[in-house]
Amino acid sequence: MKILGMVCSSRKMGNSEIAVKAALMGARDAGADIAMIRLTDYRIEPCRGCMTCVFKKAPCPIQDDAHRVYETLLEYDGLVLCTPTYILGPTGILKTFLDRGMGFMYGYGRKLEGRPALSMATAGIPGWEPYALPMNALFLRALGYTMVDQFMVYGQGPGEAIYHQETLERARARGKAMVEHIARGKVDYLGEEAPTSCPYCHNDLLLFTGGTKVKCPNCGIVGRLTIKGDQARVDWESIPDRWIEEEVIRHFEHQVLPSGPRFMENRREIREKTAVYRQFQVPGPHGE
Numbered sequence: 001m002k003i004l005g006m007v008c009s010s011r012k013m014g015n016s017e018i019a020v021k022a023a024l025m026g027a028r029d030a031g032a033d034i035a036m037i038r039l040t041d042y043r044i045e046p047c048r049g050c051m052t053c054v055f056k057k058a059p060c061p062i063q064d065d066a067h068r069v070y071e072t073l074l075e076y077d078g079l080v081l082c083t084p085t086y087i088l089g090p091t092g093i094l095k096t097f098l099d100r101g102m103g104f105m106y107g108y109g110r111k112l113e114g115r116p117a118l119s120m121a122t123a124g125i126p127g128w129e130p131y132a133l134p135m136n137a138l139f140l141r142a143l144g145y146t147m148v149d150q151f152m153v154y155g156q157g158p159g160e161a162i163y164h165q166e167t168l169e170r171a172r173a174r175g176k177a178m179v180e181h182i183a184r185g186k187v188d189y190l191g192e193e194a195p196t197s198c199p200y201c202h203n204d205l206l207l208f209t210g211g212t213k214v215k216c217p218n219c220g221i222v223g224r225l226t227i228k229g230d231q232a233r234v235d236w237e238s239i240p241d242r243w244i245e246e247e248v249i250r251h252f253e254h255q256v257l258p259s260g261p262r263f264m265e266n267r268r269e270i271r272e273k274t275a276v277y278r279q280f281q282v283p284g285p286h287g288e
């Protein structure tokens with residue numbers, strides 16, 4: 001059994017590295033082979049939007065390391081992810097890497113489906129990290145991983161996470177649990193859940209879509225919020241999570257793939273009607 005740790009920070013011996021190593025110690029204790037990568041060590045360029053990975057189901061034409069890092073994920077039975085919080089959310093490289101993953105999300109088959117993942121994010125200041133775990137969950141759920149837990153690891157300066165030993169112990173316990181869950185063939189979520197949490201990504205970041213209707217922005221499921229005294233709960237409608245395999249396939253086959261022939265059919269008209277914007281020449285800054 002093989003567990004991979006992925007650090008999304010350039011800081012050597014920073015808090016993300018420590019959190020990932022704590023979880024990997026647990027995985028090793030449970031008998032797994034472990035390895036760690038630092039996403040910032042790789043050259044990962046932004047997606048160019050060519051859709052080759054979706055329309056042709058062919059490898060991305062960008063010659064950088066993104067494909068190789070995804071291939072590495074495929075070699076491991078489980079993933080331990082930790083990203084620092086930068087400006088309230090995960091570091092940009094995680095989203096850049098995710099944008100390059102549509103082939104692994106759909107085009108080449110959902111090979112990561114059902115593999116367990118532990119999601120952690122570091123932050124200097126409690127309350128200044130609202131998008132970190134939800135965005136980690138998006139990354140993991142979009143690729144098909146099932147989360148065993150998600151939590152913050154606080155620490156400002158590199159290494160200050162050691163002042164939160166109970167959190168590092170939780171990471172170690174979850175690393176061990178991941179291996180046990182793989183061995184028994186069923187991944188359970190071990191984190192806290194509020195009565196308002198999404199049952200799929202287990203986050204509380206909700207969109208209000210009118211009246212008492214709410215939606216999980218990650219999973220797309222809708223529910224109704226009720227408040228009694230100071231207690232809130234959400235009753236979720238039983239529509240499927242957008243990241244289960246059938247829904248991902250349905251989305252790409254019914255919503256994304258038809259956009260190709262539709263564009264080809266309309267391309268003459270689009271070319272004609274965009275002429276006004278093509279002809280409107282705008283200089284770069286400083287007149288370049």
Ligand SMILES: Cc1cc2nc3c(=O)[nH]c(=O)nc-3n(C[C@H](O)[C@H](O)[C@H](O)COP(=O)(O)O)c2cc1C
Nearest residue numbers: 009014015016084085086087088123124125128156
């Ligand atoms: C550019 C930048 C932005 C940051 N933004 C936040 C933030 O919004 N909220 C927060 O709590 N900490 C923020 N931090 C602090 C880091 O999250 C914190 O130092 C974390 O432990 C870094 O993890 P690392 O040691 O693995 O790199 C920021 C740090 C940097 C460098």
